[in-house]
Amino acid sequence: MSDFAIPTSGRFWLRHAAIPAGTVEASLPAPRDGYLHDADILIEDGRIAAIAPATGGEGADLQRRIVFPCFVDMHTHLDKGHVVARTPNPDGTFTGALTATGADRAAYWTGEDISLRMDFGLRTAYAHGVGAIRTHLDSFAEQSEISWGVFRDLRARWAGKIALQAVALTTIDQYDTPFGAELAALVARSEGILGAVTRLSGVDHGAIVEIDRLLDLLFAQAKRYGLDVDLHVDETDDVAAFTLPRIAAAIERSDFRGRVTCGHCCNLALQPETTAAETIAHLARLGVTIVTLPSANMYLQDRTPGRTPRWRGVTLAHELRAAGVAFAVATDNCRDAFVPYGDHDTLDSFRFALRVSHLDHPYGDWAGAITAVPAAAMGLKDCGLIAPGRTADLVLTRARSFDELVSRPQSDRTVLRAGRVIDRTLPDYAELDILKGAKPRTLAGPSAA
Incomplete structure (x- = not known):
């Protein structure tokens, strides 16, 4: 999602985000199509400073792509x-x-x-x-x-x-x-x-x-x-x-x-x-x-x-x-x-x-x-919601609707942690090849699911 030009730090807006109902806590109009809130998200010093109805302006234009909290x-x-x-x-x-x-x-x-x-x-x-x-x-x-x-x-x-x-x-x-x-x-x-x-x-x-x-x-x-x-x-x-x-x-x-x-x-x-x-x-x-x-x-x-x-x-x-x-x-x-x-x-x-x-x-x-x-x-206080005051831990997808979300795996998603884009390189399965040659040990015990 580099074409959206997410800033690396400081104070910036994510414009025209589509936030799924059930994942946001803010005063916003009724969700579009019954499940997506069109919103602008202000990020400042790694936290969500404000959420407002989408109006556009200076910032990264997400073009109504779906944004989740982590x-x-x-x-x-x-x-x-x-x-x-x-x-x-x-x-x-x-x-x-x-x-x-x-x-x-x-x-x-x-x-x-x-x-x-x-x-x-x-x-x-x-x-x-x-x-x-x-x-x-x-x-x-x-x-x-x-x-x-x-x-x-x-x-x-x-x-x-x-x-x-x-x-x-x-x-x-x-x-x-x-x-x-x-x-x-x-x-x-x-x-x-x-x-x-x-x-x-x-x-x-x-x-x-x-x-x-x-x-x-x-x-x-x-x-x-x-x-x-x-x-x-x-x-x-x-x-x-x-x-x-x-x-x-x-x-x-x-x-x-x-x-x-x-x-x-x-x-x-x-x-x-x-x-x-x-x-x-x-x-x-x-x-x-x-x-x-x-x-x-x-x-x-x-x-x-x-x-x-x-x-x-x-x-x-x-x-x-x-x-x-x-x-x-x-x-x-x-x-x-x-x-x-x-x-x-x-x-x-x-x-x-x-x-x-x-x-x-x-x-x-x-x-x-x-x-x-x-x-x-789980009793978590700073996780699971996009809301003012929360850490800006966000997942930006390419999908604009849930039918698009389901149709492709969103492997090109962008992840922000404390407002910064992280490296999404997945660990290589080759790292686990060592498991095949592991030496057995003996430790008995019953089974569980």
Whole structure:
């Protein structure tokens, strides 16, 4: 976007920007076509000094191109990323992903290995315009200390570039063991988020008889340390394995006041209409955030060799939003056994979600699902919105409408951090060739999503 002549510093205007509804906080006329605000943005000393209705004048003319705040990706797995070449999923199924990931983790996940792959992912995300990431970290036995140590180091190294959060990912039954208490203490020391997947160790899905008691144990640990909670929920087409209403009941039963996020929630779409509506209303009353991961769920759900999938695998986006539930879109896994594709690009996930979940006709303010909504759910104060006083962290695309945004990947986007254009050169996959020759080590542990 060099033809727009973005100044390198000082005070300047970005004229005729098209800001998606749901991503801006300013007094502006009603959005054009129902979803794009035509605005001029004044940047001064790296911050947004003013936002005004587009009138033109001196400055960089964006010609009504779409401008986002830097993206907020609130559900990723940086610790799993980029192992697909050395440990692929044998059949593309959820069980195959669990097995392959457990084997890769046991054989290779040293601090050096995890750090190399996570840093590669962070550099990639940064180049795409991601300003904040929440990553889940596989947290079992000895692996927990290793992975959380790497995370703390990377969080410090990336401070000021990507705001990093981490969630402990383990199976729910681990909170019924001494390790569960140890893990909660580790997460508290690391200023992280407590989490779990609502299934048992070594089981891909299925109803859990003791789910209420296990959820109570998890929320008790979260309350003990003042931690927020982020759960992997109902990532299956098994209608009987429906834990989302059990989670809502556990939040009330424990009088939990922290933030709660539930990711995936796939089988909500397969529940009877009345059950789904009651569950969604309950979530809305409690202020639970729901995150959809379309790339992962479209890849894994309803997969049977030789059979075309019969359902989309994604959750009830429209029904959740209509009920007032905070709803976010995120990338999930990247080039591993759960999703062998991806590039840590939140905009790519949004473009995919628009098509898969019919977030169009009208487009409305769905763009907030990768910006303002996840920023609020993560408790971030200077991220996810274009607003006066905020840091000028912006993504300038070539698209003038969402049909243009979806039709091309926007690989020619420009990213501003604190008002300055950054180098968007992506790290070369050749950097990861060293992973193929990594020497296996021995560290056993159960599997998690």
